[in-house]
Amino acid sequence: MGICIEKADYYGRHILATIQDHGRYGYQNSGVTVSGVVDRRSAELANVLVDNEISEAVIEFMLMGPAIRFTTAGYIAITGADFTPKINGESVPSYQALAVKEGDLLEFGFARNGVWGYIAFAEKLQIEEVMGSRSTNTRTGIGGFHGRALEEGDCIEFREKTKKLPNLDKRKIESEFFGDKEKTIRVILGLQRDRFTEKGIQTFLNETYSPTSECDRMGYRMEGPVIEHKDGADITSDGISLGAIQVPGNGMPIVMLTDRQTTGGYTKIGTVIGVDVPDFVQSVAGTKIRFQEITVEEAQDLYVAQLERCNKLLQELRGTTWIDKIKMLFRSGKVAKE
């Protein structure tokens, strides 16, 4: 028992809802795409709220959310953009652990102030791991639920029995706001920065670029002033990392995301830093984005700090209940002495 997808379209438009975890590592040498959640921070926070490991598989959805019927009681948390979630027609908060009962129906509206949504399940989804991950790559049909996006009538069982979540009333955090019309996204310059003219680099760093309608889990095509190459946009194919900014011959950047292919033959001007990928991918079409240079050392400090905050929150929420505290006092002998 677990969940069933009751609706996977929104006024006739198919919803891209897939199972994702942190991604499939260790096989990129063989051409296997990493996949995994595109907004890692939101997915991690959803997991933390329901006391999961941060890398646990979640349902990720883009712009529109599926309708989900619970066939078992359990605990969930919704994060990401504001999808105005409702359970049995009543509005429920995001960024908070919620108890659901057997038979409850979870529904979403269209995304407000962002693009991606996440649902974490305390009882964890029963999805088989393929090459060490539950992530879905729809292009190759690998992983997740039969290698594809969720459809009406799909049912997924839970892996674990319903448990009581400790500190349920404390399991809420402030929602993240992604809706700024203008944003600064930090980048590390490279790999082929020497293939761009100085003017090209300055254009990239001083002008603004906006996500177009051609954005998906593989990458975001951006539009803005043309970035000038020195001598063509082609290189001998090399590896592509998360957030890499490819600039093909037309001079318009493409930011590569988790469903990117492992290798590619376009010049890369730089890479969006890890902690800014979430804010970047949550930018709706037309958002004005300014890329700002940062050093790799600063970026890594930010990366480590973010993970530490997440871990601290997990510990706080896990906490120890007053019963545990009394037991500990008894064990330590303090209660008896006092």
Added chain:
Amino acid sequence: MEFPRIITSGDTAIVVEFEDKIDPEINAKVKAFYEVLKKSNITGVVDIIPTYRSVLIHYNPVMIRYAQMVKKAEELLSQANSIESVGKKIYRIPVCYGGFYGPDLKDVAEHAGMTEEEVIKIHSGRKYLIYMLGFQPGFAYLGGMDERIAMPRLPKPRGKILAGSVGIANKQTGIYPMDSPAGWRLIGCTPARPYDARRRKPILYEAGDYIEFVPIDETEYTKIEMGVEAGNYEVPVIEER
């Protein structure tokens, strides 16, 4: 520009670059470094992508920072330099050429002005270096096809082809590891699976290995196919030092 050089690729990856061209000698350096890197088991390295002429190292900055990662890579570069040569692994891939399995063999032969048998002899008569894997799980970019059997892609790609199809596109040849749309001229098909998620080692070969195509008939094809299904077929591998 001085090669090899180490460049940053964001806050979770570095790239060791040996050149910017396709060349078996450059690729041999990639292979030597890749082997040393794999053996070193550096804590925090989560993925490695060897390509025609570079190696991308994906790492977790919580476990290893940029400066340390670069230092490690430099150490390994000098180790890799001292390696004389790495052994050659040659995967002998059985291929049923022509007919149902290779619907374009006839056209390729006509284009080359030779018989189908001659095309098969040329295609299966040499070893191909796997420069790198990419595009699809287990898709090998092979080098060194005889230009006499080169032919441009189909004007209109096929919607779906069999996994294992062997094709020609201009001066390239390769095996499609999955059912997928394809624009290459299909000259044959292998029952051996370059990619099989159920296998302990899902992808058969690695960058730097070699492929040799071995012609088989339809009876042999069916026999091997059954062996693959039952999980008791193994592609013959020759190791040369």
